[in-house]
Amino acid sequence: MYWWATCLYPFMIVKNTELNTVLSGVIIFTMNYEPLSFYLNGEKKEFPQNNIQRLSLLHLLRNNLNLKGTKEGCSEGDCGACTVVVGEYSFIEKKVVYNSVTSCIYPVFKIHNKHIITIEGLDKNGELNPIQNAFIEHHAIQCGFCTPGMIMSMFALLLNNPNPSKDKIEKALSGNLCRCTGYTSIKNACLDVSKGKFKKPEFIKRAEPILKKLAKEKSDTVFSHNIPNSPIKKYILPSTIKSALQYIEKEKPIIINGGTDFMVPVNRGYTPLKTILDLSGIKELNYIEKRDKRIRIGASVTFSRFISFLEKENLLLSLKNGFELIGSAQIRNSGTICGNIANASPIGDSAVILLALNSTLNIEGKGGKRRIALSQFYLDYKKTALKSGEFIESVEFTLPEGYASFIKTSKRKEVDIAGVNSCLILEEEKNTIKSLSIVFGGVAPYPIKLFDVENIFKGKKINSETIRKIAEYCFEKVKPISDVRGSARYRKKLVYNHIIKHFQNLLEKTNE
Amino acid sequence: MNSTKHIDGKLHATGKARFVRDIPKQEGMLYVYPVLSSIAKGEIIEIDFSDAINIENFVATLTYKDIPGQNDIGVMEKGEPVFPEKMIEYYGQPVCAVICRDYYSAIVCAKRVKVKYKEEKAILNLKEAIKHNTFFKPELMIKKGNVIKGFKNSDHIIEGEVHTPIQEHFYMEPQTCRVIPDENGFTVFPASQSPTEIQEILAAVLNMPINLVTVDIKRVGGGFGGKEHSPTLFAAICAIASHKTKKSVELRLLREDDIMATGKRHFIKATYRCGFTKDGKIKALEYNISANGGAYADLSIPVLERCVLNAENCYNIENFKLKAKAYKTNLHPFTAFRGFGGPQGTFFAEYIVERIAKKLKKDPFEVRLVNLYKNGDTTPYGQKIEECYLEHVFNKIKPTYLKWKKEVENFNKKNKYKKQGIGISPIKFGISFTTKGLNRGYALVILYPDGTVSVSHGGVEMGQEVSTRVASIVSLILGIEIEKIHIESVNTKRIANLPPTAASTAVDLNGNAALKASSILAKRLKRIAKMIFKERFSIDAATIELKNNKAIAGNYSIEIKEIINRGIWDREKMAEYQFYKTPHITGFNKETGTGKPFYYYVHGIAISLVETDMLTGGFRILKTKIIHELGRSLNREIEEGQISGAFIQGAGWLTMEEMVYSKGKPLSTSPSTYKIPTIADIPEEFDIEIFESHSKKASVFGTKGIGEPPFLYGHSVFFAIKNSIEEFTGKECNLMPPATPENILKAIEGEKE
Ligand SMILES: Cc1cc2nc3c(=O)[nH]c(=O)nc-3n(C[C@@H](O)[C@@H](O)[C@H](O)COP(=O)(O)OP(=O)(O)OC[C@H]3O[C@@H](n4cnc5c(N)ncnc54)[C@H](O)[C@@H]3O)c2cc1C
Ligand code: FES
Numbered sequence A: 001m002y003w004w005a006t007c008l009y010p011f012m013i014v015k016n017t018e019l020n021t022v023l024s025g026v027i028i029f030t031m032n033y034e035p036l037s038f039y040l041n042g043e044k045k046e047f048p049q050n051n052i053q054r055l056s057l058l059h060l061l062r063n064n065l066n067l068k069g070t071k072e073g074c075s076e077g078d079c080g081a082c083t084v085v086v087g088e089y090s091f092i093e094k095k096v097v098y099n100s101v102t103s104c105i106y107p108v109f110k111i112h113n114k115h116i117i118t119i120e121g122l123d124k125n126g127e128l129n130p131i132q133n134a135f136i137e138h139h140a141i142q143c144g145f146c147t148p149g150m151i152m153s154m155f156a157l158l159l160n161n162p163n164p165s166k167d168k169i170e171k172a173l174s175g176n177l178c179r180c181t182g183y184t185s186i187k188n189a190c191l192d193v194s195k196g197k198f199k200k201p202e203f204i205k206r207a208e209p210i211l212k213k214l215a216k217e218k219s220d221t222v223f224s225h226n227i228p229n230s231p232i233k234k235y236i237l238p239s240t241i242k243s244a245l246q247y248i249e250k251e252k253p254i255i256i257n258g259g260t261d262f263m264v265p266v267n268r269g270y271t272p273l274k275t276i277l278d279l280s281g282i283k284e285l286n287y288i289e290k291r292d293k294r295i296r297i298g299a300s301v302t303f304s305r306f307i308s309f310l311e312k313e314n315l316l317l318s319l320k321n322g323f324e325l326i327g328s329a330q331i332r333n334s335g336t337i338c339g340n341i342a343n344a345s346p347i348g349d350s351a352v353i354l355l356a357l358n359s360t361l362n363i364e365g366k367g368g369k370r371r372i373a374l375s376q377f378y379l380d381y382k383k384t385a386l387k388s389g390e391f392i393e394s395v396e397f398t399l400p401e402g403y404a405s406f407i408k409t410s411k412r413k414e415v416d417i418a419g420v421n422s423c424l425i426l427e428e429e430k431n432t433i434k435s436l437s438i439v440f441g442g443v444a445p446y447p448i449k450l451f452d453v454e455n456i457f458k459g460k461k462i463n464s465e466t467i468r469k470i471a472e473y474c475f476e477k478v479k480p481i482s483d484v485r486g487s488a489r490y491r492k493k494l495v496y497n498h499i500i501k502h503f504q505n506l507l508e509k510t511n512e
Numbered sequence B: 001m002n003s004t005k006h007i008d009g010k011l012h013a014t015g016k017a018r019f020v021r022d023i024p025k026q027e028g029m030l031y032v033y034p035v036l037s038s039i040a041k042g043e044i045i046e047i048d049f050s051d052a053i054n055i056e057n058f059v060a061t062l063t064y065k066d067i068p069g070q071n072d073i074g075v076m077e078k079g080e081p082v083f084p085e086k087m088i089e090y091y092g093q094p095v096c097a098v099i100c101r102d103y104y105s106a107i108v109c110a111k112r113v114k115v116k117y118k119e120e121k122a123i124l125n126l127k128e129a130i131k132h133n134t135f136f137k138p139e140l141m142i143k144k145g146n147v148i149k150g151f152k153n154s155d156h157i158i159e160g161e162v163h164t165p166i167q168e169h170f171y172m173e174p175q176t177c178r179v180i181p182d183e184n185g186f187t188v189f190p191a192s193q194s195p196t197e198i199q200e201i202l203a204a205v206l207n208m209p210i211n212l213v214t215v216d217i218k219r220v221g222g223g224f225g226g227k228e229h230s231p232t233l234f235a236a237i238c239a240i241a242s243h244k245t246k247k248s249v250e251l252r253l254l255r256e257d258d259i260m261a262t263g264k265r266h267f268i269k270a271t272y273r274c275g276f277t278k279d280g281k282i283k284a285l286e287y288n289i290s291a292n293g294g295a296y297a298d299l300s301i302p303v304l305e306r307c308v309l310n311a312e313n314c315y316n317i318e319n320f321k322l323k324a325k326a327y328k329t330n331l332h333p334f335t336a337f338r339g340f341g342g343p344q345g346t347f348f349a350e351y352i353v354e355r356i357a358k359k360l361k362k363d364p365f366e367v368r369l370v371n372l373y374k375n376g377d378t379t380p381y382g383q384k385i386e387e388c389y390l391e392h393v394f395n396k397i398k399p400t401y402l403k404w405k406k407e408v409e410n411f412n413k414k415n416k417y418k419k420q421g422i423g424i425s426p427i428k429f430g431i432s433f434t435t436k437g438l439n440r441g442y443a444l445v446i447l448y449p450d451g452t453v454s455v456s457h458g459g460v461e462m463g464q465e466v467s468t469r470v471a472s473i474v475s476l477i478l479g480i481e482i483e484k485i486h487i488e489s490v491n492t493k494r495i496a497n498l499p500p501t502a503a504s505t506a507v508d509l510n511g512n513a514a515l516k517a518s519s520i521l522a523k524r525l526k527r528i529a530k531m532i533f534k535e536r537f538s539i540d541a542a543t544i545e546l547k548n549n550k551a552i553a554g555n556y557s558i559e560i561k562e563i564i565n566r567g568i569w570d571r572e573k574m575a576e577y578q579f580y581k582t583p584h585i586t587g588f589n590k591e592t593g594t595g596k597p598f599y600y601y602v603h604g605i606a607i608s609l610v611e612t613d614m615l616t617g618g619f620r621i622l623k624t625k626i627i628h629e630l631g632r633s634l635n636r637e638i639e640e641g642q643i644s645g646a647f648i649q650g651a652g653w654l655t656m657e658e659m660v661y662s663k664g665k666p667l668s669t670s671p672s673t674y675k676i677p678t679i680a681d682i683p684e685e686f687d688i689e690i691f692e693s694h695s696k697k698a699s700v701f702g703t704k705g706i707g708e709p710p711f712l713y714g715h716s717v718f719f720a721i722k723n724s725i726e727e728f729t730g731k732e733c734n735l736m737p738p739a740t741p742e743n744i745l746k747a748i749e750g751e752k753e
């Protein structure tokens, strides 16, 4: 059961990608059968695209390249056993960044022109990497099945930040499950190696200028392959919006970006798709723009890149936790904010936050660009206002004044889908409500903004009476369902309590 | 010895350690994938393969008709089929299977098989099963003293019902098996804790003599009991596929199918009646225990046995009466899981003790203290308590407890919606299989002329580091450094007729056998060395020490490899096969409800301090302190690793781990819906203290079994949460595990309504 299909809504992942009208004009396709070309543990590799047997990077590593160090524990991105590191040039940060990714749900064609580092690459000439030594030294290995993935997550963290804090270590490793150690020894090993014992290996440094160069000279790439019994026959990585639109028109592909939602059912042998178009290589979609108080996030911006941006610019810190609580480091490294919006899950964390921020979507399509308020975007369970052939180019919003708070309630603190999540943004004036924005996820077929709440409570004094009334109002307003993540009754209760807690947080903040 | 690292640590850290799925593929290897039933109970009317056989890379189908021998893999009780011929007994039961040339095609192919059923009414929970009174035999009973008298002498009596939840093992390596045809039999590579069970059952299923089936297990990616009996079914499917196709075949379950189809920790319910004095001393305790035993007997009876043998935990109860049954239901089987019923039994006792404290408005620490076992006491099943260290560990932890208690009081005064609580969980966990005949260990130690050693023993390595520990023992006795010792896979042609690797006994049993084998060899080496010393240095070495790969006599030394060489050419036996059986135990007699099933007990105590958010039902473990008794500590890192891992697994069981079902269909079948703890869930401050009791009853080198007992420390987290809620509501709450946010909010609300 994948994370969103566990809601009792009908199972569906594909949006309508049929083109209604065929545009006139010439579409030129260059079907180049060039091999999949990438760096693997410091060495250049080429792999004939026709020999690709499955869509996941993990399969290529284990079965085609015979690198069995990377393990498979779940095939759905949720255990971390298959973690590898991807080095690629970031147009946002203007440098090569290292991302841990769960290779089981990483579409293999994405590795084109990137640097893949696996557990086999860490020891050089018989000498172990300091992380490997620390794991052995601290007895951070029991059955060992989680070990390679753990080490790779830590490796990615240290490549970006050689002296991470305890919190950063926890964040980096919370997507790596271990059923044996209880993590104490793993934590000790990681803390130890974070005390300046780690240096970026030479083979990694050597690849950096090449990665930078390759990123800049990207062209469209179309792969076709022979996955037995898979209807997925073509994988398109366009390099510009323009060519993407042309491919979309001609091929009617399913559009993906990080693939974190898309890949889960593929591994299970279900998927009714033929052609995939992956937006992640389009430089024009890979930006975060800040103009005065206005922020605009391109379609290919991952959660991780956005979090780094917020940290660097010291922005939106009260809501940053919402993004940091999405999935694991590996998921945040691949999953995009716009993909999270488009996926239209009832509990999409970024959708909840962005709705509360009154965001607007910029949409690209054959008919040109259009804008739509995020609050108008969701129509029903997994149904959006996107028309066929359209994709989200970016999302934008104005930085809020006043107080903002995000709460996510789930069974587990990290790497869990919310039972209920909510975001509250409040501007006050002399202790009365000037504006109030409240959004809930997990209580309706899609995240909902309670518009009336602002009208009803505007101008009211902020006191326990008002807070209770707001909570009661929200409680009455929502009509959740029961599923594997909680009963309807529990969800309603959470709605009430979230409101109390948001104001409690506000109180604590003002008392500080 | 104390700092010996994981014997295969380097292999794991570099990704070179091989699990079954990492073994190089055989030429033409095939993949088998089971088709799982989509109903909980009913008759198979028709299996339609027509869609499946058309796909690319399809090779063959597999049904019960392809089984050459017996269609039964039951161990404790017969009647557990590989593929049912007619009746489906649980949702997710393998109905048949398909074989393809690649793994992905096998998954797709299995999905295309259409099975038509005639559905019948299933028994989906314990309540219904009790109503039908369908249970696995025998019913268990234990009796001590006279409860009627006990209740009469009580000032208070409480009654109620308490239960513990189902738990999924979630070993990181899903069920896997590879079968390779030999010239006249098969070699099986299962990820299993039970090599002998697989060997014997596969021989019966394949209709061939046991000596033609070889089982070889190098390591398992986590077992926890989930690879004790569960792998047998999948190994059987894999073997039948190999038999039919005459090819090597691999079976690898997807995680969702693994959770769907394999056994789990028993849901157990206890109704209890407990009488006690105004000081909190328990006078009488009466239990009626019912376990959800699932569709087949599996290991339900032995699990229930250990549950009832632990239902008084650390407390001396004069008058005790217990009845217990494991009921048959239409759920996946329930099976071994770390603690094997012990966690359930002890949880009941601790739950009751907490209630007594609430009732009397006394400190639960003190109530426990009043009731603790002392030397000379007798358990309800008649085993005498000797070498008891409970009072000692209580007194040792008391100052910390009192300090935390103050902190909590202060915090709770200042905070409205966040409350803290402390939970306590002491342990007295018996070690030995409660079936006497299983308490046996085996080791084969071979010396080679280059001074290296090969050790085979009966314990499957699954992360508990039995290999490292056995190697340490051999190294110490032979004076040969650990780098020169190779621990072999458990191969049923080298080491046979084994009990499963379970019950925290692997090191006790096999370590002792290895100790015996290497001691004999050491003696032999010394005898030969003495001769060489005499010949070469003309000394009469009175004492010879084996150390650092040398035999040392005063200022003289010779290399051990030289001694081995000499031994071989002098026609001395340079290998030893040894056997060990646990002394002084009688096993548990189910008929009389008595026995001396345990060689010794392991003692300890944990306290945990949690902070619970009364608005969201979320909690954090702020601190945990554990004092764990061992006879002697031999490798502190391994011991702490076992304690830490077991504690977190126990805490997960009672808090976030929740199996959710709909009409018998497991819904929480993926890591996205079944949540095991992550690195962010461990106590912010975690202190493990090992108390070396130098107990004479301990096992090899004075150590004690350590795999299971610390699982019980997880209880402390649950009771801490319960107490924090009661701080908020001001009343006793009826929180039942798992303490998910939903159940926590329910417990809070329950008190307000
Ligand atoms: C283990 C795991 C944990 C997760 N945890 C969380 C969590 O805690 N909270 C949460 O909210 N989510 C969670 N998710 C889901 C989250 O990763 C995704 O929703 C992610 O944000 C989707 O982005 P993507 O780029 O990977 O989308 P993809 O998988 O590439 O696409 C997802 C869907 O959106 C469509 N799409 C993608 N980009 C666009 C675009 N620009 N325009 C139009 N359509 C588009 C695709 O067609 C597809 O239907 C989790 C996922 C996994 C696997
Ligand atoms: S195998 Fe579990 S995350 Fe990839």
Ligand code: FES
Pocket: A140, A141, A142, A143, A144, A145, A146, A147, A177, A178, A179, A180, A181, B172, B221, B222, B463
């Ligand atoms: S060591 Fe076994 S899962 Fe981590």
